[in-house]
């Protein structure tokens with residue numbers, strides 16, 4: 001009897017260096033390659049992912065189209081459905097006598113919850129997962145996930161001793177689909193979303209960007225330029241492709257090592273690796289803490305003292321706070337779906353310390369907007385800045401005037417992103433509800 005499997009694509013939208021896809025191809029006679037564009041359900045009892053902005057949707061759709069194109073080179077197709085994953089998998093299992101389901105491990109709590117539901121619903125089916133979003137497999141870690149070091153520095157000290165495996169060799173063939181090609185079509189909505197014209201989703205575009213980055217001498221000065229606010233060259237811009245899994249982080253490291261061997265190895269090239277270790281830390285942090293990633297107190301002992309002021313929240317989202325640098329950054333985010341690392345630190349610090357808002361609303365807004373949204377990196381960084389995460393100092397407040405003087409001394413960034421055009425007071429009412 002033919003062995004039929006389903007491969008669930010999530011944040012691993014690539015063919016190369018995708019160990020779970022390789023395993024499924026090797027073990028199955030037929031494979032259904034599936035991606036569900038699920039609309040979050042307000043009635044869901046678990047925290048569902050946020051609704052996606054146009055920029056995020058556009059990058060995702062481009063990545064899915066590119067994946068479908070890559071799969072076609074292997075006589076395969078991508079089945080894209082817009083219904084809930086659990087319903088679609090149930091339907092496919094019933095219609096196609098599926099015996100195996102495969103996916104990459106996902107650090108997200110919601111995704112893990114769905115996987116658990118599937119495994120308990122179908123005890124007769126074999127479920128298999130592999131790590132493809134991290135540098136290391138779980139069994140390479142020198143500690144149990146439950147004993148993840150409580151700070152990045154401690155993590156780095158032990159993880160730097162572990163060798164990073166090379167990316168897997170290219171897949172030569174993928175088990176064919178049992179479905180007719182007419183079942184596979186991208187949704188009509190895919191063409192409605194607006195892109196930013198800067199980032200193009202997909203595996204080939206990601207690999208091109210990677211080669212292009214290392215073909216210049218940018219990596220040699222990364223440490224000096226990485227805190228820039230605007231432009232393509234001050235930092236690597238690998239994040240959109242890494243977050244969606246269009247390229248693997250091991251492929252990035254392999255390219256970096258090649259650059260270090262053939263061109264130059266210095267403080268800056270080390271720092272790219274260092275930042276990728278931060279990413280790695282947050283991935284395991286999310287695996288370790290699961291639902292605590294989304295709670296107000298995070299992994300700390302107490303809830304921070306905070307509240308929710310709808311007016312302040314709206315002003316922050318739309319870039320009309322009293323802080324020009326924050327307005328400019330939010331305008332940049334809303335226009336492009338991307339913001340620099342320094343920018344994200346400033347807007348998060350402002351959200352928590354100047355506006356005194358519940359950090360989870362800020363994290364959710366970035367989740368909607370960022371084309372490089374990654375559950376572990378976004379929520380882990382927000383916790384860190386809100387003082388409820390893996391920060392041994394427990395409190396990071398940025399002086400916005402000082403930061404502006406350092407990173408935008410001539411006001412070019414604020415000018416370009418119109419940070420002063422909608423300056424407004426924080427509140428329009430005072431505590432007794434009188435207009436200010």
Ligand SMILES: Cc1cc2nc3c(=O)[nH]c(=O)nc-3n(C[C@H](O)[C@H](O)[C@H](O)COP(=O)(O)OP(=O)(O)OC[C@H]3O[C@@H](n4cnc5c(N)ncnc54)[C@H](O)[C@@H]3O)c2cc1C
Nearest residue numbers: 235236237238239275276279341344372373374377378381
């Ligand atoms: C509040 C906040 C929210 C964030 N949300 C996300 C997110 O949703 N997705 C995301 O990928 N990154 C997130 N980051 C981390 C970081 O800002 C972005 O990874 C980075 O700006 C992406 O641009 P780049 O690829 O040019 O980075 P580079 O500076 O070139 O760094 C190279 C790579 O290292 C990794 N990296 C760098 N800094 C960090 C960091 N602080 N944490 C984790 N990984 C890092 C990224 O994969 C990045 O692509 C967030 C940071 C903050 C402060």
